[in-house]
Amino acid sequence: MRKDAVHNRERLLRAARSLFADRGLDVPLEEIARTAGVSIGTLYNRFPTRQALVEAVFEDRTATVARLAEEALTADDAWEGFVAFLTGVCELQAADLGYNDVAVRGAAGGDPAGGYSLMRRIVDRAHASGQLRADVTLEDMAFVTWGIAATVRATFRVAPGAWRRHLALTLDGLRASSASQTRPLPAPPLTREQTALLMPECG
């Protein structure tokens, strides 16, 4: 690739990163090109589809999630690791409206550097320590993601940080002590296949 092409690619990524973060994934491509100081044609040269641009912009996030997961596994307490991981992921969503969209729409593509199997280990460890309720599965983590993402979107202008309250309430519902002993949960967990369909990046 010629070096001016590389240069333009980077300018486009910088512009897209910033606009996606502020306004979500639906920013007009023309605006991204203009912000990057490049023509719309160049944008299409570098990124033939919007999807390609989105994937390039959020490529680093998958590594970040993997790092969060690894840190969580080294936490002294399994539950604290579990909480730290989910908090970290939600912080990413709160800091970047574009990534928030990615999380909700499953638009990232590609497995997050083995994030899925790391997450499984976090969940297993929290189960083993007896602090995560036994009837909760890895697939239920999607509920946390979707729920907190929605609260972030609803409140980020008016009450940034409010999602932390929602997350705390959600996490309390996942503690072993919160299980409603009387009756089982009213629906089965999502299957692995369903999760793969809904969040391709976790397949």
Add this chain to the structure above:
Amino acid sequence: MRKDAVHNRERLLRAARSLFADRGLDVPLEEIARTAGVSIGTLYNRFPTRQALVEAVFEDRTATVARLAEEALTADDAWEGFVAFLTGVCELQAADLGYNDVAVRGAAGGDPAGGYSLMRRIVDRAHASGQLRADVTLEDMAFVTWGIAATVRATFRVAPGAWRRHLALTLDGLRASSASQTRPLPAPPLTREQTALLMPECG
């Protein structure tokens, strides 16, 4: 109003109700008119803005919510009433993608027939019975709404009913027994003003 106008108005409402339910609030107005067998001009005659149409379509829902709230207040057990109310509201969202949008975007306009003060009574009653955790407020109900709505949207094609599992987990987090005694929640509840801003129909 002339009777052909009334007739067309009803055809438009029927078409909009059906399309909104299946595809959400962003259906093209032209398509609604076409489905109703009426011209786009007529749609604009009856409903000068999209907002007006949406409000007319979902007018009945506010009464439904009020009815749910009243039923909840007559339940033998305060907690069961509380759960029944939230379940009912979520069922409305799960049954109609348009109403789901309304709930998330706060696009309904108008107080739901005093639904807000009824909800307050449901929450107060659940507090009084000692079953709803004390550090949860009426405003926190918005988290439930947003969260379940998001899960409904994500799963309704692939796993309809999965939201019930999410709701059950969420509700378990709201039980008094789930309060993490050690530390307070990490963020204050939304203020009444913030809630009014975010969900105008609850102002």
Add this chain to the structure above:
DNA sequence: AACGAAGGTGAGGCGCCTCTCAGGTTACGG
């Protein structure tokens, strides 16, 4: 029956966004 007002119609203007392509420009190996 006749008339005025209310209502219906749909082509077309507008704005927004996506995507293409013919023509001009630049990098870089030889």
Add this chain to the structure above:
DNA sequence: CCGTAACCTGAGAGGCGCCTCACCTTCGTT
């Protein structure tokens, strides 16, 4: 320094959805 392949450009075609308005039809009243 030259030639060519890679690259950049931006006008414009095309699609979509919103909304208006001049013209015609129908209702309902007298």
